[in-house]
Amino acid sequence: MKDINDRTRDLGPFEPKPGDDMVVCRCEEVTQGQIRQAVHDGLFTVAEVRRYLRCGMGLCQGQTCARLVKGIMARELGVSPDELEPASSRAPMRPIEMSVFAKEGGRDGE
Amino acid sequence: MESNVTKGTTADVPSRTADAIVVGAGIIGCATAYYLAKKGTSVIVLDACDVIGNGGSTRNGGGVRQSGRDPRELPLAMYAVKNMWPHLSDELGADVEYCQGGNLRLGKTERHIKILEGLRDKAVAQGLDMRMITGDEVRQINPYLSDEVIGASWCPTDGHANPLKATYAYYMAARRLGVRFYTGMPVTELRKVHGRVRKVVCPEATFEADSVIVCAGYASRKILASVGIDVPMSNVLIEALVTEMEPQMFPQMLGTADADFYGHQTKHGSFVFGGDSGLEDVNKDNGHDANSSITAPAICRGILRYIPKLANAKIVRTWGGYEDVCIDGVPVLGPVDEVPGLVVGCAFTGHGFGISPIVGTLLAEVARGEKTTLDLSAFRYDRFHARA
Numbered sequence: 001m002k003d004i005n006d007r008t009r010d011l012g013p014f015e016p017k018p019g020d021d022m023v024v025c026r027c028e029e030v031t032q033g034q035i036r037q038a039v040h041d042g043l044f045t046v047a048e049v050r051r052y053l054r055c056g057m058g059l060c061q062g063q064t065c066a067r068l069v070k071g072i073m074a075r076e077l078g079v080s081p082d083e084l085e086p087a088s089s090r091a092p093m094r095p096i097e098m099s100v101f102a103k104e105g106g107r108d109g110e
Numbered sequence: 111m112e113s114n115v116t117k118g119t120t121a122d123v124p125s126r127t128a129d130a131i132v133v134g135a136g137i138i139g140c141a142t143a144y145y146l147a148k149k150g151t152s153v154i155v156l157d158a159c160d161v162i163g164n165g166g167s168t169r170n171g172g173g174v175r176q177s178g179r180d181p182r183e184l185p186l187a188m189y190a191v192k193n194m195w196p197h198l199s200d201e202l203g204a205d206v207e208y209c210q211g212g213n214l215r216l217g218k219t220e221r222h223i224k225i226l227e228g229l230r231d232k233a234v235a236q237g238l239d240m241r242m243i244t245g246d247e248v249r250q251i252n253p254y255l256s257d258e259v260i261g262a263s264w265c266p267t268d269g270h271a272n273p274l275k276a277t278y279a280y281y282m283a284a285r286r287l288g289v290r291f292y293t294g295m296p297v298t299e300l301r302k303v304h305g306r307v308r309k310v311v312c313p314e315a316t317f318e319a320d321s322v323i324v325c326a327g328y329a330s331r332k333i334l335a336s337v338g339i340d341v342p343m344s345n346v347l348i349e350a351l352v353t354e355m356e357p358q359m360f361p362q363m364l365g366t367a368d369a370d371f372y373g374h375q376t377k378h379g380s381f382v383f384g385g386d387s388g389l390e391d392v393n394k395d396n397g398h399d400a401n402s403s404i405t406a407p408a409i410c411r412g413i414l415r416y417i418p419k420l421a422n423a424k425i426v427r428t429w430g431g432y433e434d435v436c437i438d439g440v441p442v443l444g445p446v447d448e449v450p451g452l453v454v455g456c457a458f459t460g461h462g463f464g465i466s467p468i469v470g471t472l473l474a475e476v477a478r479g480e481k482t483t484l485d486l487s488a489f490r491y492d493r494f495h496a497r498a
Contacts (some may be wrong), residue, residue, distance in 0.1 A: 001123055001314055005160060007291035008124060042285045043278065044293075047161045051168050051274040054378065059354055061426060085160070088429075091403070095354055095424035102410035105387075105403065 003079050004044040011076065014040040024072065025065040027058020032072055039076040046070055050087045059095055062087060123315040125290055128154040130477050131310050131319040133297050133333060134326035135159075136167035137273065138455050138462060140280035141470025142323055142477070144202075147287035151478060154317055155289060156310065158296035158329065163277035165327045166462065169431030171350060171372055171384040172273045173363050174464040177213050177240050177265035178229050180440045182488040184236050186465045186472075189484060191267055194467040198271075204279035206271050207377040211361025213268030214248060216416060217261050222367035226263040233265070240265040252360045254419045270363045270374045273463050280470070297326070299336035300452070307337065307451040321477040323453040328434040330456035337449045342437040342494050343457040347390055349405040349430045353423040355379035370412035381423065385409035433460035443469065443489035445476050453477050454491050 003009065020033025030053045043049045046069060055069050056062025062069075066086055074081040092101070130146055132139045135157035143153045159165075174195055176187040191210075199205050217223045226242065233240040243251075245260045285291060300322060301309035310317040324330045328345040356379050365372040373383030387408040406428040414421055436442065436457035446452040455473045462469070468484065475482045 001292070002160070002294060005292060005294040006124065007162075007285065007293065041282045042291070043162075043282075045161045047164065048278060051163075052278045057427070059424075059426060090427040090429055091406070092425060092428070095426045097421065098353070098410045098414060098423050098425060099421035101407050101425050102414055104407035106407065106411055 025055035028054040030055035035072050046087045127318045128152040130321045133324045135162045137277040137466045138325040142473040143289045144284040145474035147289045153289045155291045156295040157293045160294045167277040170463045172270045175268045183440050190468040202279040202283045206276040208271040210269035212266040213363045215263045215365045216259050217367040225367045321451045325455035341442050346433045346435045350384040351406045351428040353381040435459045442491045444486040
């Protein structure tokens with residue numbers, strides 16, 4: 001059984017550390033301390049932390065912070081970063097206005 | 111040791127028996143586990159996926175809606191809105207972003223208004239405050255809606271919440287109460303011992319409990335088949351999108367008579383909308399397993415006809431998910447007579463999120479052999495019959 005799948009694992013009490021105030025996800029202003037706390041609360045996958053804290057959910061969609069979040073989580077979990085699957089990348093590649101997106105695939109002139 | 115740590119596979123399953131096993135760690139499974147643990151029942155939760163809540167629970171539109179529900183399901187929604195959602199954040203110790211902003215179901219044609227009146231009549235018959243309002247009244251409630259809207263149904267006690275927050279809030283609260291969660295643990299079959307359900311078999315380990323609650327979405331069907339029970343449902347793709355953060359514009363949940371889109375603005379400021387292209391049933395996989403680039407633009411076209419002000423709002427993300435759609439449109443909930451100890455909660459048909467607090471409560475009551483808070487007889491697993 002993979003370590004991240006045993007949610008009964010006791011990671012020990014959450015202890016504040018220097019750098020907890022550092023903003024890791026700039027789009028959604030999520031700090032290192034919030035990410036570490038979420039791992040201690042049982043969120044062991046990148047997808048869970050992203051969905052709960054919104055890190056990687058802003059305008060850049062995690063293109064800046066994804067690796068940092070993974071590294072912080074891996075340290076907290078005591079696993080290699082390679083063990084953590086990245087969150088799914090989703091279309092569109094860049095934010096796109098609704099009025100522009102709406103022209104795709106419809107009838108001509110709409 | 112060091113090499114084992116880098117593989118990340120050091121752990122054996124530390125504990126394999128409990129009073130109850132919940133199969134499926136979506137919001138229904140997490141809520142059921144939470145309410146069981148709160149009453150002192152020891153619980154193990156198993157999920158096939160590595161990620162908690164990776165099915166519909168974290169992919170839905172967040173509606174906490176009573177209007178438009180099937181009359182069988184409406185009492186559950188009304189109970190949850192009256193007694194559970196208002197203080198769920200306090201109960202779970204995390205903000206689930208519940209907002210009771212009302213629900214506007216919009217109409218643009220006389221045919222739409224007829225559909226909405228039909229929904230209103232059914233809801234009013236069961237005591238829900240739901241009324242028809244004119245286009246002008248609609249725009250007094252929400253000034254951003256276009257002049258094409260000629261009327262709507264209005265249910266002031268409906269609302270929305272954040273399904274991501276709510277799912278993980280239930281998970282974390284259950285975990286704090288000692289519930290043992292194992293992910294990446296697909297259940298392949300259930301086995302009876304002395305006539306009662308007892309063993310839950312996974313490739314890596316076999317678990318045992320006095321009662322087993324199966325709430326694994328569409329995957330429930332195969333699991334239940336191992337003890338001879340079938341729930342007639344299909345796995346239906348649905349897609350959604352979210353915008354960047356916008357200034358707060360309106361608190362209502364929106365839907366349409368034509369069901370071309372639905373959605374709301376979140377506490378964060380982004381707008382979440384769901385909908386379809388109309389071609390899903392006949393896509394290249396005949397309605398299965400194919401996400402499509404044509405859907406999100408179709409949802410955008412729907413939205414802009416109702417809310418033209420959003421023309422410049424940027425879409426940052428789109429995603430798909432699956433609904434476990436029941437053949438008669440309401441879920442299967444409750445005990446299974448032929449398999450004592452087995453409890454089912456599946457086939458939510460795309461509207462499970464809003465009723466998840468009360469469903470979790472009811473499934474926990476059933477598993478513990480208690481009298482249920484609400485009658486579940488309309489949701490029985492054996493209500494389906496072939497043509498006579």
